[in-house]
Amino acid sequence: MKIKAALARKINHLTVEEVELSPPKATEVLIQMKAAGVCHSDLHTYRGELRATPPLVLGHEGAGIVTAVGHNVSKIKPGDRVTINWLPACETCPTCLNGRHNVCERLATTTFKAVLLDGTTRLTASDGLSLKHMLGVATMAEYAVVDQAGVVPIPDEVPFEVAAVIGCAVATGVGAVVNTARAKPALPAAVIGCGGIGLSAIQGCQLAGLNPIVAVDVMESKLTFAKKMGATHTIDATQKDAVEILRAITQGGPEYVFDSVGSAITVGQSLQAVRPGGKAIIVGLHAAKVEIPLSVATLVLQNKCLLGSFVGSIRPRLDLPNLMDLYVAGKLALDDLITKRYRLEQVSQAFDDMESGQVARGVLVFE
Ligand SMILES: [Zn+2]
Ligand SMILES: [Zn+2]
The missing domain is CATH 3.90.180.10 (Medium-chain alcohol dehydrogenases, catalytic domain)
Structure with missing residues (x-):
């Protein structure tokens, strides 16, 4: 036909x-x-x-x-x-x-x-x-x-x-919280990148009872969407000290960071921001060939987890x-x-x- x-x-x-x-x-x-x-x-x-x-x-x-x-x-x-x-x-x-x-x-x-x-x-x-x-x-x-x-x-x-x-978007975002992170309620979370997947991750954080839920993006328009979808705080990532602001809001870093961008920069920020023992979950794939320098000391000495999550x-x-x-x-x-x-x-x-x-x-x- x-x-x-x-x-x-x-x-x-x-x-x-x-x-x-x-x-x-x-x-x-x-x-x-x-x-x-x-x-x-x-x-x-x-x-x-x-x-x-x-x-x-x-x-x-x-x-x-x-x-x-x-x-x-x-x-x-x-x-x-x-x-x-x-x-x-x-x-x-x-x-x-x-x-x-x-x-x-x-x-x-x-x-x-x-x-x-x-x-x-x-x-x-x-x-x-x-x-x-x-x-x-x-x-x-x-x-x-x-x-x-x-x-x-x-x-x-x-x-x-x-x-x-x-x-796709909803399964990827909500699944990252519920299935990949197996998030426990009442803990702080951050979502980096507020497109369809990030906004779905915010909904997933709400569903899992996480608090606060901090949305991070470089675009004001997306942060407005993020608030509507349940983010309790927003951070403009173009600010120099975005990671420090995030760590301050979450009192030492989020327990879970969901990175829906997946660029070398955001993966680095996710691992840096997450609190000791917390989980940085990489959800987005900015490009198939992205490679990142990784601080093994950060992973080991601070007991941090770096997790990939494919379609939640x-x-x-x-x-x-x-x-x-x-x-x-x-x-x-x-x-x-x-x-x-x-x-x-x-x-x-x-x-x-x-x-x-x-x-x-x-x-x-x-x-
Ligand atoms: Zn898709
Ligand atoms: Zn099979």
Whole structure:
């Protein structure tokens, strides 16, 4: 079928074009997209900074309605409302058996190669150029084909745009607090970087009962969003003594620092700021090649922990429904996370607004 899609034919080349999408195979489903989240990973991919490079159709956060299923699909049927799970873990490899579905061994040959579970693609440009699916899904398009393992049903009370961001930004931010840090209540926390992931981490800190919750960013607009999402204090990181201010507010440093930026500077600040015995959790990945000088003495003598957290250490088929239940129960204020909506044709504007800090989370919506 012919569909419109946001496509990177080559690095730094973004267009919205009509492309051909092949029908779902035996274990796959066809989804009419209703909403697609706009994430920094999309921007990094289109710029060629992550593992899978163009040509590909962008987008990995998304939700929609199933319109067709392959003959071996049993648990999903046409008409189901679903969100995309771009970490379709095998649940049988040694890593999965340890409960670490987010780093399933299969993902290296599927999600991170931007192909479907059978190693192939379903997308072709009008001139015959074969297109990959960003993170194995490609949600910035009117329709998407993914394996049945790549969708999770959503409750009626959850709007498509909320379901779309739960699958990445929210899972990454909230999961970092709840799963990776296993945060204990009444302890001080800081969140560095207040985009979609950082703001979700602030919601996670609130959910876990952390206090105070200090938001750190270089943009005033993002600090305003952070206050709305539950930060008790904010720090403008352009100030020279930002780390000292943070340590003063938290009386000796936060027990948990969540770094949603993941640059050499912010990782260094996170480790410096966290109190002795505390945890610096690195959530964001600024670029695939960032390397940091590390003070072993700080780690050892002050008993600090430096932890990586990929997509909130989630087990998608358990945690995505749980996050949606928390939203329905009013425990995650995700409506405030989505501050601007765009049509597919406005995707370039959506990226610009994200970079300039105009939005908490932008979402593409489809008619
Ligand atoms: Zn994302
Ligand atoms: Zn696995």
